Amino acid sequence: MRERRLVPRVALVLGLAFLYGPILSMIVFSFNNSRLVTVWDAAHSPTLKWYGALLHNEQILGAAWLSIRIAVIAASVAVVLGTLAGTALARLGAFRGRLLLAGMVTAPIVMPEVITGLSLLLMFVALGQLIGWPKGVGALTITLAHITFCMAYVTVVVQSRLAGFDESLEEAAMDLGARPARVFFRITLPLILPAIVSGWLLAFTLSWDDLVITQFVAGPGSSTLPMVIFSKVRFGVTPDVNALATIMVLLVATGVAISTVWMRYRERRRARDLQLAAAANL
Amino acid sequence: MTAAGDPDSAYVRMANLTKKFGDFTAVDAVSLDIRRGEIFCLLGGSGSGKTTLLRMLAGFERPSGGAIHIDGEDMSAIPPYERPVNMMFQSYALFPHMSVERNIAFGLEQEGLQRAEIRRQVGDILDIVKMGGFGSRKPHQLSGGQRQRVALARALVKRPKLLLLDEPLAALDRKLREHTQFELISIQQRLGVTCIVVTHDQEEAMTLGTRLGVMNHGRIAQVGTPSDIYESPVTRFVADFIGSVNMFEGRVSEDGAECVRIRSEELGCTVRAERSVHCVGGSTVWTAIRPEKINISRHRPLAASAQRADAAENVVRGTVREIAYMGDMSIYLVQLDSGRMMRVTLPNITRGTERGFAREESVWLSWHGSSPVVLTE
Amino acid sequence: MARLTSAAGRRLIAGIPTGWLLLLFLVPFIIVFRISFSEVRLAIPPYTPLLTFRHGSPALELHWSAYQFLFTDPLYVSSYLYSLKVAAVSTLCCLAIGYPMAYAIAHAGSATRPVLLMLIVLPFWTSFLLRVYAWIGLLKNNGVINNLLMSLGVIHHPLALLQTDFAVYIGIVYSYLPFMILPLYANLEKHDAALLEAAADLGARPARAFLRITVPQSFPGIVAGSLLVFIPAVGEYVIPTLLGRTDQLMIGRVLSDEFFENRDWPVASAVAILILLLLVVPILLFQRYQRRELEGAR
Known part of the structure; x- marks a missing residue:
């Protein structure tokens, strides 16, 4: 059995190197003094000058701030809509329009972004002509578009969480006298909370990261961070983008590391509890 | 209550x-x-x-x-x-x-x-x-x-x-x-x-x-x-759902006030059941006998010896085919002369095996008239 | 809960997200479909209306010109074919790299498995755009790879790596690899080890057991992972724009150019409709898989 495992193991190591190599090179060159980016200037490196330049780049800072605001609003609304849709699909059985909802909710996940972007823009234009709202494209239309594709992901996360736990928990609550609304807030919501939190984080990341759809529905003066980065890198490598990438990788890595440690801790506590319970078996 | x-x-x-x-x-x-x-x-x-x-x-x-x-x-x-x-x-x-x-x-x-x-x-x-x-x-x-x-x-x-x-x-x-x-x-x-x-x-x-x-x-x-x-x-x-049971199809041959007689080809003998059921003479019924209500013996039981062999009631011959020792009791699968299997359980009252029957041993099975249940559906 | 919540409550729970998606997902497609049958004109909006009123009665005006245009100009047909080729090759590469990785993770110890999974997912949480951008630095003429090879004396002139098919494959495989690995892992992890033991017991060597037992069983994972890579890859825009050839565009770029550069909304819409027609079967397949995954437990 041993030698058979060797091939996949080597593939795993090489695959991980493939995934992380480019990111590492980006981090290394963010400390490079040279403007040429990929030519290491040993005499004056490492340096933090690109980080300093980043702090004074009004365009990037402004775009980042806009992206954060859009991502927070889009993720929050998407979580509400996605939780509703996930609950409907996992708990309402066969209702009218179920197939429609199920079909529409998973489609944005695989739909090529150019199509989603184009169709949303044309809809906003048509709506603007019809009822005079929204007035032109900008942060508002970007947010509406982001909510739409983000809610698809939240729905999937919430639905699979709901499918994973027993419906009899909700029935038990009702059997004990709790009305439907109370059942939702006391039982269902606390149980799917982890899914809602990870759904929110996922939605935030997707919104923060989206370029193609955003380009279609954005207007003058509403450039998000990915749009600014794209216009910079489209015509070559720029060193301050390396610095920006490094900051973002570090933020994500820290967040993931904290959540991993936390989950590990909880798992270990749970394992200990299970041992105790087994020991106390009557 | x-x-x-x-x-x-x-x-x-x-x-x-x-x-x-x-x-x-x-x-x-x-x-x-x-x-x-x-x-x-x-x-x-x-x-x-x-x-x-x-x-x-x-x-x-x-x-x-x-x-x-x-x-x-x-x-x-x-x-x-x-x-x-x-x-x-x-x-x-x-x-x-x-x-x-x-x-x-x-x-x-x-x-x-x-x-x-x-x-x-x-x-x-x-x-x-x-x-x-x-x-x-x-x-x-x-x-x-x-x-x-x-x-x-x-x-x-x-x-x-x-x-x-x-x-x-x-x-x-x-x-x-x-x-x-x-x-x-x-x-x-x-x-x-x-x-x-x-x-x-x-x-x-x-x-x-x-x-x-x-x-x-x-x-x-x-x-x-x-x-x-x-x-x-x-x-x-x-x-059939509750416990195990031996069930045989048969035909009502006599419908008396105290008992019914059922002729069963599958069983190879007449069943006399003491309980009266509402059934028409000649109609098809089933008799159910629980395995623990059947006696197993090496010799033809005395009560049955008096009867003519061809008109034997509640007694039938067979050969032990399988024995399963369960600890508190033993299960015997007995093949009747008609070919059907009958399940019999005996409690193991004593230690040792003196009461036990051997495989391929020829035995007599008998039961009391109160044991069979006659079922019409 | 189906029969328990009040009718009004149920209508609200399902109705709000359905309404949202109708307005912001389905209606937009209908509009795209509609505009694809218009003709471009210099006005706001830049296309002819579908319904015109002549002598007080409405008349339906269907123009096929956008579609005719797509089939007469070889640029579009070759873009479609090129996009399909790039997506197919990238998907196969993802599968070839991702399958052994997913297999190795599924067979790793229970302590290392979550760490490995986290390592696979982690890049996904960092910016997609920046990860593609990283490859420009690696692949360009005075980039990391060329510099390294030249300093080692392997080559004397830089290789043209950027703006090639190869660069696009690398970019797509790099960006979409986690989408291949995760469904494969989810499938492989559920396999019963006893099946392989049974196969070995019946005389199958490991390679044969793998081909006859593991691969057929992992088919749903292969299909799901491949669709998750193939469908978005067909319409990919960022990767070919940053890394790809300039003489051969992918169809997503064509759509974007028609819309932004030429301001030809009907042709852009027709391009979108034809992409959808190509992808409708894969998308429906994916949805079927997704539904089974989400509702299989019930």
Whole structure:
């Protein structure tokens, strides 16, 4: 059995190197003094000058701030809509329009972004002509578009969480006298909370990261961070983008590391509890 | 058990209760009365409709037809959260994010009781199920047996008029199950709550139930005490479902006032059954004989020796083909001269094997006239 | 819960998200479909209306010109074919790299498995755009790879790596690899080890057991992972724009150019409709898989 495992193991190591190599090179060159980016200037490196330049780049800072605001609003609304849709699909059985909802909710996940972007823009234009709202494209239309594709992901996360736990928990609550609304807030919501939190984080990341759809529905003066980065890198490598990438990788890595440690801790506590319970078996 | 035996004292009454899922009829016009204070066991295989019946009583399924009355009150329009009925779920359905105390208090909180009163009642019920001191634990910190007690306490603390138990012991291992059965009965008697238990385990149904209802294809096949059901099944299904049984097809040859005689080619002898059944001479019937009610001997039994061989009654010859030693008893599979197999069990009263029969040994099987049950359907 | 919540509550729970998606997902497609049958004109909006009123009665005006245009100009047909080729090759590469990785993770110890999974997912949480950008630095003429090879003396002139098919494959495989690995892992992890033991017991060598037992069983995971890579890759815009050829565009770029550069909304819409027609079967397949995954437990 041993030698058979060797091939996949080597593939795993090489695959991980493939995934992380480019990111590492980006981090290394963010400390490079040279403007040429990929030519290491040993005499004056490492340096933090690109980080300093980043702090004074009004365009990037402004775009980042806009992206954060859009991502927070889009993720929050998407979580509400996605939780509703996930609950409907996992708990309402066969209702009218179920197939429609199920079909529409998973489609944005695989739909090529150019199509989603184009169709949303044309809809906003048509709506603007019809009822005079929204007035032109900008942060508002970007947010509406982001909510739409983000809610698809939240729905999937919430639905699979709901499918994973027993419906009899909700029935038990009702059997004990709790009305439907109370059942939702006391039982269902606390149980799917982890899914809602990870759904929110996922939605935030997707919104923060989206370029193609955003380009279609954005207007003058509403450039998000990915749009600014794209216009910079489209015509070559720029060193301050390396610095920006490094900051973002570090933020994500820290967040993931904290959540991993936390989950590990909880798992270990749970394992200990299970041992105790087994020991106390009557 | 205030008015046991009085048919008018129906505490829970189901009348023509029906549930259809599309074309499929899960529960088919069931009419059933449950008495106050009894443990009624609904016994049936999977898909027999027993769980659907239970869920209609709890209010989770709306009946397609018929009515449910509890203590004289019509339940049709009452949602589950307002019914005087509580359920212990098969999975226990303990809320994983709440402590034992919070789980039990959940139902009381809906009633708007004072906090001190809730705490007192939770403490009382925890003592009754012997879980005092576990109140602050979370469900995943409990063993299977402890979770079962908490689930029971959570349903009992509401003082329901009717307690429903869905496969209450299925998740426990065998040793624990036996112990818990008796404890469940003692708690039930102490609190006097009326219970309906759904189970597929006949042993569990026999021990727990004051009465049993055997379900098949959405209908109640028979209702009675455990011994009624075991000793006097009314259909082939019930006879076959409960315990093991030897069943032979035959034809009524004589329908007397005290006994019937049935000629069975499959069995190779005439069966004389002492119970009178309503059956027409010449019609096809089945006789069912329990394996433990059959004698096995090396010599032709004395009572039968007097009879002519071709008119032998309740005695038949065969050859031992298989022997299974079970510890407390042994099972013999005896092939009759007709080719059919007959199952006979004998208790192993003594140590050693002097009573034992050997494989391929030729034996006589006989039984008392009170043993066979004659079934017409 | 199906029969328990009040009718009004149920209508609200399902109705709000359905309404949202109708307005912001389905209606937009209908509009795209509609505009694809218009003709471009110099006005706001820049296309002819579908319904015109002549002598007081409405008349339906269907123009096929956008579609005719797509089939007469070889640029569009070759873009479609090129996009399909790039997506197919990238998907196969993802599968070839991702399968052994997923297999190795599924067979790793229970302590290392979550760490490995986290390592696979982690890049996904960092910016997609920046990860593609990283490859420009690696692949360009005076980039990391060329510099390294030249300093080692392997080559004397820089290799043209950027703006090639190869660069696009690398970019797509790099960006979409986690989408291949995760469904494969989810499938492989569920396999019963006893099946392989049974196969070995019946005389199958490991390679044969792998081909006859593991691969057929992992088919749903292969299909799901491949669709998750293939469908978005067909319409990919960022990767070919940053890394790809300038003489051969992918169809997503064509759509974007028609819309932004030429301001030809009907042709852009027709391009979108034809992409959808190509992808409708894969998308429906994916949805079927997704539904089974989400509802299989019930």
